[in-house]
Amino acid sequence: MAPGEHPLEFIFQPRSIAVAGASPERGRSGNEYVRQLQHYGFRGPIYPVHPEATTVEGLPVYRSVLDAPGPVDYVISCVPAAALPQLVDECGRKGVRALHAFTGRFRETGRPEAAALEQEVRRRARRAGLRLIGPNCMGLYVPRQGIGFKYNFPHEPGPVAFLSQSGGNCAELVYRGSLRGLRFSKVISYGNGLDLTESDFLDYLAADPETAVVGAYMEGVQDGRRLLAALQHLAASKPVVVLKGGRTRAGARSVSSHTGSLAGATAVWDVACRQAGAIQVSDLEEMIDLLVAFRFLKPVQGLGVGVVGGGGGRTVQSADDCEAAGLTVVPLPPDVREKLRPLAPAFADWIGNPLDISILAGANVLPEMVKLMGGHPAFDAIIANVGEDWFLDTPESAGRMLTSTLKSYLALGPTQPKPFALVLGTSEGPDEWRWRAIEEAKRQFWEAGLAVFPTIARAARALAQAHTYYRRRAAAP
């Protein structure tokens, strides 16, 4: 361990990886894990392990982890549950330090013998000095190290970390988050959390210099006091967003059959998160919104919001959504109105906050409005509606209107002194030109470091929630 290095750092920087239960057959997990390491460019040796096969994806196969020709730091297990105890023993003998058990069918099955087998794995791992990720999980996505488990994850790293008892949630969060500019330091799917738990990973991420923002999907918790301490420690320096699975009776039943976890009382979670200064969300979409807010927005220091863009209906909806989310849509201050008067003498008494652009008859006061509100002490954040549905009904208007709107916000956004959130809806629909135009606009926005939200309501909720985080952090002892 290098000086100052976190004791779990070795898990995220393996020099070599063996895949136990590797398979020559495409589509099987034991094949996929080998291919994923190749796909993400893992730089160290990859050792497929299988009792009979000779090659897997062009690599020589070894009969056992013990037969690997060099040291093995990390093992990915795709062997059946019954074979895992022996693999753990062999890892111990080989000097392996970390094992990720994709292998499932343990306590989550509800069968006592499977739960007993899981405990046996834990005992043997302790004895062997081996740390476990899982079982029953997808393991790690660490792009800087060339480790991943789905083909549509970004290759380049970034400052967002996510830990999750569900691998599916990781897949959804990483892919959908990447479309909004999120890039990741470490993503950890840890399933049943038999050895390493949420608290271990949260502690690690608090110390990790590559991580600036953390999301966590948790289904149960083994040590509530430790989790509270870990969340508190982490939230003191980095925003942390928590999605709790199993908040309802039916959800708790599903949690039990998914990762064998005890969901625990929702009220206790709520209090713990509030005390710790973590932000709770109710689904993955909101999780992504918050990670985007913490990643791309300046700290939200108050609830006063200025809104521009979109026509009349969008303006009304914006005002309602912002105030329903707890923001205050500040009436246009007289000094701002007076500064706008020379630019739009005919409309200066009509326009307001939100700024309805359809009443301007072409007078482009939008950039000035953003600057004036952003520079005024009554405003803590600005939301800009791209308002695409109105003008994206033909390729011509898409070219004309989207391009000019895009240009305007790309110029304004990065220079704003206050948090600046954009609202641009989905690219979906059967028209290829429309899909391309919106995808391209989104890419340009996030490449410019701007936070883009799919609806006003979601932008408003993210701003309000982010403000809660910063307020709690400032008030913390």
Add this chain to the structure above:
Amino acid sequence: MAPGEHPLEFIFQPRSIAVAGASPERGRSGNEYVRQLQHYGFRGPIYPVHPEATTVEGLPVYRSVLDAPGPVDYVISCVPAAALPQLVDECGRKGVRALHAFTGRFRETGRPEAAALEQEVRRRARRAGLRLIGPNCMGLYVPRQGIGFKYNFPHEPGPVAFLSQSGGNCAELVYRGSLRGLRFSKVISYGNGLDLTESDFLDYLAADPETAVVGAYMEGVQDGRRLLAALQHLAASKPVVVLKGGRTRAGARSVSSHTGSLAGATAVWDVACRQAGAIQVSDLEEMIDLLVAFRFLKPVQGLGVGVVGGGGGRTVQSADDCEAAGLTVVPLPPDVREKLRPLAPAFADWIGNPLDISILAGANVLPEMVKLMGGHPAFDAIIANVGEDWFLDTPESAGRMLTSTLKSYLALGPTQPKPFALVLGTSEGPDEWRWRAIEEAKRQFWEAGLAVFPTIARAARALAQAHTYYRRRAAAP
């Protein structure tokens, strides 16, 4: 008026249309309205009216509505506000029966002289026996008649009607709704509602044989009692979904500058909608969800729900979202479990509701589970997760997995005796194959008459809200 015909029917079946303030210049409203009529294939004569131009979009131009060579049933006004009173007079002399005033800048500007001009327009229209749509609005989209105002609206008609004080909301609702299979009978953007109001249109839609489901976006109301009666009458026979703009203080301010409406007290609206049996939503997305639910789902008669599809995390989220929305995720009844046992002996004690497909190890009990739950009295509705994010990471898995999932739900869905809702996420993202695969899947689903929702939470809320409607209707005196 044909016997039994509603007194406003003539508005929606004009035999000829004049566009006053027509323009030869592309992009201007006076040009767009002419082109839109051509685009949607309006079958009667179109008379552009302009003091100087000779042709507009290939059509001869007339100096005045009075000069049109044939009778004029309907006029679209793009003239400036100050010219509208004279146009109204001319319409009266010509025998025009309905005028849609795209023309704005009336009471919404907040200027007393503009409000007075609006009243003058109303007086003259009354005198002329002319009914007004607007002013300050986009007017009609009636695909069966070849009338529309955006180029991306479907040409074919359907049973959904929408009325809205905002034209932008119509544009968003029609386009986004069309991507989920909604097709429209009449869409009415009515702006300031100077003459014809929400109550007139709701009364009309209650009687309209082409309309089966109604959505309404309202910012203010001029006669609360009449609106309550109209909503009550409509809701007794057709589902009606209401989005109220201006629910907050800031929203009410925006309502005033948008359509010059008085937003009114939110609590009064809430009570009125509940009394009337209308369903209230909080944004356009939820409006579309409800219109999709009422259009494509069988009536929701209870809150017990069965959920299938997706992996562990999705399963937990499904359970939580359903119960948070007020549905009950029914524990798997013993008789259903026993019927599944022969199909999946190894998993029969493990699986539950929601059904986590990741634990099945390939045993395809999903169709059987849908049928068993759908046929069991404990269940009132089924939600099926397509769960695409997990398997859409490569074109190969998209081809393999999406195709088989699609086939399975296309075969199951239409045969289900209970409401059957699908969850399939957005097609967005930069990969063309992924966009195409999901767009194609959505198209196939809605063409098969299936209701598709973008998230579990939204499907669950729509089911719960639809149930509220059917429950109230059944309980109505």
